[in-house]
């Protein structure tokens with residue numbers, strides 16, 4: 001039996017007097033490519049923050065590799081929404097990627113060593129931006145910046161890569177390339193992707209869940225019309241999103 005990398009167990013979160021997550025439970029296995037979809041404000045970023053240990057739930061717990069210890073979070077690589085970055089900050093791509101090692105350095109003073117630098121070079125290569133390493137991050141295109149941010153999440157050698165709305169600013173060909181890269185990474189880590197856009201679910205996902213305060217799971221890679229209706233609170237036309245790489249199932253009455 002494979003041991004889960006993340007277990008979210010009956011998590012409740014209240015923020016500003018409202019319940020944002022209600023009894024959310026899910027399990028991520030090491031070979032999962034898990035897509036979590038849901039409307040704006042549905043609680044996706046909040047769930048990621050709880051998993052990352054940035055927000056304590058008022059009830060329930062999160063286990064990383066079977067443990068609730070805070071130190072286990074170093075097994076998580078996080079790619080926040082692009083809008084949360086200040087791309088005007090004067091820093092090269094290499095320095096930015098290297099900064100992903102900081103949380104993994106326990107020696108004091110915290111200085112990068114040869115292993116940190118080697119990891120950064122490897123991550124730059126994995127994300128195919130080694131040739132951009134000496135450029136200022138502000139001088140990259142949106143798609144290149146995104147690859148740099150993912151490289152930064154990879155330098156810690158995570159067991160799980162968590163991505164929050166990663167394709168918001170990229171065009172369709174870049175998006176396809178991006179999902180190809182994620183697919184290659186799956187050999188090394190589980191992937192959790194959250195998005196409000198039901199049109200971006202890539203073909204390689206292993207499981208899909210819908211989140212709108214509650215989590216609606218199906219333990220398969222198919223989204224049923226019932227899951228979407230429960231999540232979006234209105235009928236959603238699956239046919240309207242019928243682009244070949246998508247994984248929506250036909251509506252099935254017995255689901």
Ligand SMILES: Nc1ncnc2c1ncn2[C@@H]1O[C@H](COP(=O)(O)OP(=O)(O)OP(=O)(O)O)[C@@H](O)[C@H]1O
Pocket residue numbers: 015016020038039040041042043044045046047195196
């Ligand atoms: N610190 C906070 N105080 C009060 N309410 C908050 C706080 N943080 C988030 N919320 C609320 O919690 C709800 C869920 O927010 P969250 O950012 O998790 O949604 P989301 O699904 O990631 O949305 P989006 O797709 O728009 O990024 C929203 O209604 C938001 O306004």
